Amino acid sequence: MGNKFTTLGKIGKYGRFGYFTTRRGKVYTPTFMPDGTRGVVKSLLPEQVAGTGVQVILANTYHLHLQPGEKVIKKLGGLHAFGGWKGPILTDSGGFQVFSLGKFTKVTEEGVMFKHPITGEKRLITPENSMQIQLDLGADMLVAFDHLIGLDEASKEDVKDAFERTHRWLERCTKEFNLLTKDMKPSDRPILFGVVQGGLDLELRKKSLEIVQANDVGGIAIGGLSVGEGQKAMFKVLSALAPLYDPGRPRFLLGVGEPADLRFAYEHGIDMADCVLPTRNARHSTLWGKGDKKVHLTNAQYISDPKVIMPGCDCFTCVSGYSRAFLRHQFKVGEPLAGSLASIHNLRYLERMCEQYRVAK
RNA sequence: GUGGCUGUAGCUCAGUUGGUUAGAGCGCCAGUUUGUGGUACUGGAUGUCGUGGGUUCAACUCCCAUCAGCCACC
Numbered sequence A: 001m002g003n004k005f006t007t008l009g010k011i012g013k014y015g016r017f018g019y020f021t022t023r024r025g026k027v028y029t030p031t032f033m034p035d036g037t038r039g040v041v042k043s044l045l046p047e048q049v050a051g052t053g054v055q056v057i058l059a060n061t062y063h064l065h066l067q068p069g070e071k072v073i074k075k076l077g078g079l080h081a082f083g084g085w086k087g088p089i090l091t092d093s094g095g096f097q098v099f100s101l102g103k104f105t106k107v108t109e110e111g112v113m114f115k116h117p118i119t120g121e122k123r124l125i126t127p128e129n130s131m132q133i134q135l136d137l138g139a140d141m142l143v144a145f146d147h148l149i150g151l152d153e154a155s156k157e158d159v160k161d162a163f164e165r166t167h168r169w170l171e172r173c174t175k176e177f178n179l180l181t182k183d184m185k186p187s188d189r190p191i192l193f194g195v196v197q198g199g200l201d202l203e204l205r206k207k208s209l210e211i212v213q214a215n216d217v218g219g220i221a222i223g224g225l226s227v228g229e230g231q232k233a234m235f236k237v238l239s240a241l242a243p244l245y246d247p248g249r250p251r252f253l254l255g256v257g258e259p260a261d262l263r264f265a266y267e268h269g270i271d272m273a274d275c276v277l278p279t280r281n282a283r284h285s286t287l288w289g290k291g292d293k294k295v296h297l298t299n300a301q302y303i304s305d306p307k308v309i310m311p312g313c314d315c316f317t318c319v320s321g322y323s324r325a326f327l328r329h330q331f332k333v334g335e336p337l338a339g340s341l342a343s344i345h346n347l348r349y350l351e352r353m354c355e356q357y358r359v360a361k
Numbered sequence B: 001g002u003g004g005c006u007g008u009a010g011c012u013c014a015g016u017u018g019g020u021u022a023g024a025g026c027g028c029c030a031g032u033u034u035g036u037g038g039u040a041c042u043g044g045a046u047g048u049c050g051u052g053g054g055u056u057c058a059a060c061u062c063c064c065a066u067c068a069g070c071c072a073c074c
Helices: A046-051 A061-066 A070-075 A078-083 A095-100 A127-137 A156-180 A202-214 A231-244 A259-266 A277-283 A316-320 A324-332 A336-357
Strands: A006-011 A015-022 A025-029 A031-034 A057-060 A089-092 A105-107 A112-115 A122-125 A141-143 A191-196 A219-222 A251-253 A272-275 A286-288 A294-296
Touching: A025 A031, A031 A057, A031 A277, A031 A336, A046 A336, A057 A061, A061 A070, A061 A089, A061 A122, A061 A127, A070 A078, A070 A127, A078 A089, A078 A127, A089 A127, A122 A127, A127 A141, A127 A156, A156 A191, A156 A202, A191 A202, A202 A219, A202 A231, A219 A231, A231 A259, A259 A336, A277 A286, A277 A336, A286 A336, A316 A336, A324 A336
Parallel strands: A031 A272, A057 A089, A089 A141, A141 A191, A191 A219, A219 A251, A251 A272
Antiparallel strands: A006 A015, A015 A025, A105 A112, A112 A122, A286 A294
């Protein structure tokens, strides 16, 4: 584990800013990582993504495994050569799909069986082949294959069950990961993140963190939040974990992208987060304005509004002077450029927030 | 001029043998989206049923007249 986290300063009582090193360079935290599920951040060139201040992008194991397949990508030199992103890439484990695509999947101790959505054939993802796939994709950071369940309908036993399975799978992941990377130089090894589960049960959460941190993993990921439990419940879990993190490893909150949620996370020890929200919202014409206020650009009130999305914003779209009226029109007629320009704004909105945290106060 | 067809929401049209507050798609308006199966999803507004009469307990539906558009024929 040559990726010790270096703390440069504090954010409140439990937060911090600093950096850690991946095989593709340093990552300054706190940071937000947009999701590029299929290997690219939708509708944006790598240069445009980097231009917003993004350092790391996330790609999805499940989707790339199905299409075009990790072997194809490996043959072409990995995700970096394939998609042109030069910075670090983090791959999700596929575990989230157990949750979000639950109707088509079956969880066993071995792994997760699911139907290929295109061909209909049965496929199995296990902790072992999740590691294999992520390494084939060329990820600089990997996430252990975990078991996440919905919180609303989950019974206590289900939560406990998923919690325990996640830890058993973590051991299999680390074992496989170490086997597959044993011949790499330490500086060439990617970082494996173990995932903390436990639902909304604070004792389970704490226990899970303890177990994950006792494992041979380079990073700590917090999973199973922002899945409908409500902000209060999520904050409770983050607060409970805040004093317990190992200072030497980066902490990654999975799937959170609402600005207020991110602030709370960064102020409670989280270093990095990913989410589809900024880019998905942007493609659906919902942008962040001053004070996190949502701007629905397709609203009639903007029909001839000459102002930029957020006056004073330093994103490419606002600095270039694209008016709300122009963007509204392009959204209305389905022009993809609108989604691109809006994505740039929303990403910059979050990255600027991160940058403001990285200054000593 | 004669004959025929059409006229229902902003647009394209459904509206069964006349029967309760006239529907759809698109558009419009508003909202949702948290480890992306998404140009996705949810909800909402809108009509003097061309106009004027008549028949009937009841007419978008039947009858008459009239206006408008289209087609055919002299």
